[in-house]
Amino acid sequence: MSAPDYKQYTCNLCGKESVVVPDFHREGGACQHCGSIVRFRALMFALSHHFYGKPVPLADFSPDRNQKAMGLSDAPHYANKLNNLFDYTNYFYHAEPFLDICNIENMAVGSYDLLISSDVYEHVSPPRHVAFVNSWHLLKPGGLMLLTVPYTMLPKTVEHFPHLNQFGIVRDQQGMLLVNQRKDQSIEVYDRLTWHGGEGSTLEMRVYAEADLLQIIADAGFKNIKVWCDDYPEFGILQAQQGGSFVISAIKDGNRMPIAVTQHDPYIDNIYPEDAEVDHFLVNRPIRITGERAKKAISQWKDEKAVHTDSLFSRIKRYLHRKFRK
Numbered sequence: 174m175s176a177p178d179y180k181q182y183t184c185n186l187c188g189k190e191s192v193v194v195p196d197f198h199r200e201g202g203a204c205q206h207c208g209s210i211v212r213f214r215a216l217m218f219a220l221s222h223h224f225y226g227k228p229v230p231l232a233d234f235s236p237d238r239n240q241k242a243m244g245l246s247d248a249p250h251y252a253n254k255l256n257n258l259f260d261y262t263n264y265f266y267h268a269e270p271f272l273d274i275c276n277i278e279n280m281a282v283g284s285y286d287l288l289i290s291s292d293v294y295e296h297v298s299p300p301r302h303v304a305f306v307n308s309w310h311l312l313k314p315g316g317l318m319l320l321t322v323p324y325t326m327l328p329k330t331v332e333h334f335p336h337l338n339q340f341g342i343v344r345d346q347q348g349m350l351l352v353n354q355r356k357d358q359s360i361e362v363y364d365r366l367t368w369h370g371g372e373g374s375t376l377e378m379r380v381y382a383e384a385d386l387l388q389i390i391a392d393a394g395f396k397n398i399k400v401w402c403d404d405y406p407e408f409g410i411l412q413a414q415q416g417g418s419f420v421i422s423a424i425k426d427g428n429r430m431p432i433a434v435t436q437h438d439p440y441i442d443n444i445y446p447e448d449a450e451v452d453h454f455l456v457n458r459p460i461r462i463t464g465e466r467a468k469k470a471i472s473q474w475k476d477e478k479a480v481h482t483d484s485l486f487s488r489i490k491r492y493l494h495r496k497f498r499k
C-alpha cells in the first residue's frame with residue numbers, strides 16, 4: 174500500500190475520518206482525532222475478526238457483559254471502549270488494579286474469554302515463557318489471547334539479561350545502570366539500557382525473534398496462532414513493510430497442558446550467546462561494563478536497595494491489595 178492509493182482512512186477506534194501521514198509504522202500513524210496508533214488499530218482489527226469474522230469498527234461491536242476480558246496496561250484509546258462493551262478489567266504492574274503476569278496465584282484461573290497483552294512481555298523478567306503459560310491459565314478453554322511485542326525476523330531472540338536474578342537499577346552521572354547478582358552470587362553491571370515509554374517497569378528485557386515467540390506460544394498451550402501481518406488501509410493499518418512486531422492472536426487449547434513453569438530457560442537454544450554479533454539497526458543490546466564505574470554502581474546498589482525495580486515493599490503492597498479488595 175502506498176500513499177497515493179489511500180489518502181484517508183476511517184479509524185476503527187473512534188470511527189472518524191483521518192488522513193494518512195508519512196510515518197506509518199506500529200508506533201506511528203496517529204489518528205488525528207483519538208490519537209490511536211497503527212498498533213492499537215491492528216489489535217482491534219484482529220479482535221473484530223475473532224468476534225465477527227470480518228473487519229468491524231469498535232463502535233459497531235455488540236456489548237456483551239458475559240464476555241470476561243482483561244488487558245495488561247491497555248492503552249486508554251481502546252481500553253475505555255472495551256470497558257463499555259465487556260466485563261473488562263485493565264490491570265497494571267505498577268498501579269491499581271495490580272497484576273504481575275508472572276505471579277497469578279491470587280487470580281481466578283480459567284475465567285477470561287479475552288486477554289490483551291500489548292507490548293508487555295518484552296519487559297517481564299526471564300524466563301520469558303512464564304508470562305505465556307500464565308496467560309493460558311487465566312483464559313477459559315477457547316479464550317483469545319491478543320498479543321503484541323516488538324520482534325524481529327532474526328533466527329534467535331536477544332535476551333538482554335539471561336542471568337537475571339536479584340537486580341536493581343542505579344543512576345550515576347552518566348545514566349542508568351542495571352546491577353544483577355546472579356544465582357552463583359557473582360555481580361554483573363550493564364550499561365546502555367533500553368527503556369520504552371509509559372509508566373511502570375518499562376526496561377526492555379529482550380527483543381524476540383518471531384520463530385522463538387511462536388514456539389513459546391504454541392508450547393504454552395495455544396492453537397490457531399495467527400500473525401496479522403497484512404495491511405488494512407481502510408482502517409489506517411499500514412504495517413506490512415515494518416518486517417515484524419505484528420499482532421498475534423492465539424486460542425487457548427483446553428485439551429493440552431502448557432510446558433511447565435521452571436526457573437531455568439527451556440528455550441536457551443533460541444537465544445543468542447551474549448558475545449554474538451547482532452544487527453545494531455534491529456536491536457540495541459546493553460553492554461556489560463567493568464572497572465571503576467561498575468564498582469561504584471555495585472556499592473550504590475547495595476546501599477540503596479530502595480531503588481529496586483521490584484522491592485519487597487511493593488510485593489507486599491500488591492499481595493495485600495489482592496487479598497483484601499474483594
Ligand SMILES: [Zn+2]
Nearest residue numbers: 184187204207
Ligand atoms: Zn481515531
